[in-house]
Amino acid sequence: MLERISQPQDVRALNQEELTELASEIRDVLVDSVSRTGGHLGPNLGVVELTLGLHRVFDSPRDTLVFDTGHQSYVHKLLTGRQDFSNLRSRGGLAGYPQRSESEHDVVENSHASTSLSWATGIARGYALRGEDDRTAVAVIGDGALTGGMAWEALNSVSDTQDRVVIVVNDNGRSYAPTIGGLARRLDGIRTDPRYEQFLGWGKRTFKDRGPMRTFTYKTVMHGKRAVKGLITEPGMFEDLGLKYVGPVDGHDLEQVEAALTHARDYGGPVLVHVLTEKGRGYIPAEEDVADRFHAVGKIHPETGLPVKPSRFGWTKVFAEEMLAAGRERDDLVGITAAMLQPVGLQPFAEAFPERVIDVGIAEQHAVTSAAGLAFAGMHPVFAVYATFLNRAFDQVLLDAALHGAGVTFMLDRAGITGDDGPSHNGMWDMALLRHVPTLQIAAPRDAPSMRQAFREAIAVDDAPTVVRYPKGPVGDDLPAARSVGAMDILAEHGEQPQVAVLGLGPMATTAVDAAEKIAADGIDVLAASATWVHPVPEGLVELVKDCDWVVTIEDGLADAGLGQEWADAARQAGVKAQWLHRGVPREFLQHASRAQIVEASGLDASAIADATLAALRDD
Structure with a gap:
């Protein structure tokens, strides 16, 4: 069936029996492909029928589909002519998120959550201003992403228009973990309410439900010759905002999905369609998984869902262990996560001290400012977050945490080059941004012992923000210092009078x-x-490099605005005459590839750095 689909029009030509067969085949393809390459499996298995419905009801690309965050767009790619998943998330292969260069059906490449509603409202307003009143902008947002502040700013804005915006809430009760908070409770109440039954036609009925008698309006839509599940409108939070509400709809019943989306499309103004889906649908290991391991997977055995290669002891695990140990010693320690409890390593702490963990939802700005409030109240908050996501809360770090002398520790996971998730997930901006924040201190540990030490020193600071940044993946071998000059640890020395110092962050x-070893092989005295x-x-x-001719800095952040530049400026101001060579990530958006490929392309491998240093020495 899938071979017959090269564009959305092909999907609209299928009958219900063919669509059922296609949905089954798509799930088989997803499991087979993603198990070979790794990727976001669970979210895509959950949106098969929903995506089929979207492409049957809306005319992409004339109607614009915006996926939030985009990790659930694999089915969309399959239906828009991109069926070679053999190199998914690898250089030269399909991106793991929508990408404009791949297809005219892809619009938003930024894979940070909670942005789709703002995109859709802007697109719809643009269509209206151009007089294109037959075009619709559709935002597909998960209940997890709907917890983000930007989403609510957009809801407030769009409710004041009559633009053609359809907001599809893909409600599976999870992001990386079960969705929490007032919104989650509200959606769960709708999801489990026995009053949502099948009725035919319009009418009113009064229900008694542990409270005052209330009246609800209901409707069942005829789809072909079939009456599908009632679409009930009830005075509630979405309608209080001025939005028409449709749902809840069984997201795995394609006829219901199509009926609801058609109803929303034909309304001609802002409509919210509430669709209930099951993450990992149709794949038993994912359906039975309570830890949400299948949200994003590496290479797995498709029959069992078990990893092909077990993960080595990683940086996140080091933090998880140290946080738990510190929590047993200090009752003022509080963990904060933005809907990523397990990926950032806070799960063990949460199990031991559930009252001292706060999941704010996908709301990094709120997380930082509430952390400043916790610090004011006498606690020491530890906000564990991917480095790329802290970009969203720079203002709060600057003016709420630093300005107010808040003792907040930021644990920046996945800092530096991450690679296969593409440009928005590389944690390459944090050092260039954060070094401008007054009073803030940054640690970049090189191994597990320095990581543990940095964390302990960070949480001991109670009058300023502290940052500990560390990469994705396994921890390398320990790198003990041969000796130290102040806070600088000398890791290797070749010769007694170093002409070159190579400094790795x-x-x-x-x-x-x-790199120092390779430089020394050319007869140069050098230290690392x-x-x-x-x-x-x-x-x-300054003491370390004052007698060197050349100093080389290596960092997995921006080369031309990072800490190497800061170090060089300080040394020059202190009278150091050495010349400096800065190696880091170029100031550009790095397309998806493996970390090793990006390191090599950026000239950050040891051989390239040694060659560049020796060339500079020859030219000097």
Whole structure:
């Protein structure tokens, strides 16, 4: 069936029996493909019928489909002519998120959550201003992403228009973990309410439900010759905002989905369609998984769902262990997560101290400012978050945490190059941004011992924000210092009078050691060094490099605005005459590829750094 689909029009030509067969085939393809490459499996298995319905009711690309966050767009790709998933999320293959260069059916590439409603409202307003009143903008947003502040700003804005916006809430009760908060309780109440039954035609009925008698309006839509589940309108939060509400709809009943979407499309103004789906639908290991391991997977055995290669001990695990140990010693320690309890390593702490973990939903700005409030109240909050997502809360770090002297610790997971998730997920901006925040201190540990030490030192600071950044993946071998100059740890020395100092920040310390060895093989006296606390400028830096001719800095952040530049400026101001060579990530959006491929392309491998250093020495 799938071979017959090259564009959305082909989907609209199928009958119900063919659609059922196609949905089954799509699930088989997803499991087979993603098990080979890794990727977001559970979310896509849950939106098969919903995506089929979207492409049958709306005319993409004339009607615009915006997926929030985009990790559930695999089915959309299959239905729009992109069926080669053999290199998914690899260089030269399909991106794991929508990408404009792949298809005219893709619009929004930013895979940060809670943005789709703002995109859709802007697009719909643009269509209206151009007089294109037959075009609709559709935002597909999960109940998890709907917890984000931007989504509610957009709801407030769109309710004041009559633009053709259809908001599809894909409600599976989860993001990375069960969705929490007042919105989740409200949606769960709708999802489980026995009053949502099948009726035919319009009418009113009064219900008694542990409270005052209330009246609800209901309707059942005829789809062909079939009466599908009642679409009930009830005075509630969405209608209080001025939005028409349709639902709840069984997201795995294609006829119901089509009927609801058609109803919303034909209304001609802002409509919210509430669709109930099951994450991992049709794949037994995912359906039975309570830990949501199948939200995003590496390579797995498709029969069992077990990893092909078990994960090595990782940086996140180091933090998880140290946070739990510190929590047993200090009752003022509080963990904060933005809907990612397990991925950032807070699950063990939450199990031991459930009252001291706060999941704010996908709301990083709120997380930071509420952390400042917790600090004011005498607690020490630890906000564990992916480095790329802290970008969204820079203003709050600057003016709520730092300005107010708040003792908040930020644990930046997935810092630096992450690779296969594409440009919006590389944690490459944090050092360039955060080094401008007064009083803030940044640690970039190089191994597990320095990671544990950095965390303990960070949570000991109670009058300023602290940051500990660390990469995705396994922890390398320990890199003990041979000796130290102030806060600078010398990891390797070749010769007695170093002509070159190679300084590696965080996990790039290993690269510095390897590069120094290659430089030394050319007969050059050289040392390799690192520091755990990298901002402000480490004590001992000037003393370490004052007699060198060249200093090389290596960081997995921006090369031309990062900490290497900061170190060089400080050394020059102190009278150091050495010339500096800064190696880091280029200031551009890095397309999806493996971390190793991006490191090589950016000239961040040891051989490239050694070659560049030797060339600079020859040209000097």
